[in-house]
Amino acid sequence: MANYVMYRNTTLGHALQKTLDDFVHEQQIPSALAEKFMATFDKSFNKVVSTKPKNKVTFRADKLRAYRYCDNVWTFLVEQVDFKEVFDNRKIERVKIVACDGSNKALTTM
Template identity: 50%
Template sequence: MAYQLYRNTTIGHTLQESLDEFVSSGQISNGLSQKVMLQFDKAINNALANRVKSRLTFKAGHLKTYRFCDNVWTFVLKDVEFREVQELIKIDKVKIVACDGKSSQQQKDAERD
């Protein structure tokens, strides 16, 4: 699922580790742990879609590599400039991973039918 991408963030890993400790100590069931992670997926995606209002633009000096596999694009860019209003940040190397969340959700819905 594309919307599980944020489980690999610091907050996602920390939540999973905490839930694993609760499961191993018998405080919660594995099923409840999975339900909490699904709720995390929904909440983080909703927050990013509805609460983040800032816009960021970037200009890449060079596209080093790109790949498309399983509906996921991966780009590695060199000499990238990020700009938000007046602030400019220059980065030597950036990796961008892009998933088509809408088509993945549509595929999931189609598999259920």
């Protein structure tokens, strides 16, 4: 089963990648082990994100600036977005939303 690697672009993903790069550079671990570690990170992050979060957020955008669909991934660029949670409301000027098909069918065909 394939895993999405977009979570590598998070703060946690960047920190992990930098640490592994330092270990490889200092010859403390081989690069193959670092790659395997990142693959495990991808698999674990995808599993946790699909099962753990229980919060629901609604939003309304004044303007859809652009949208794209490629390889089962939707990308939306929206402006003047109102996010509403149970206890908090926020207005944000610009938001990029990336939505991937999380079904097993979509992941196995990649």
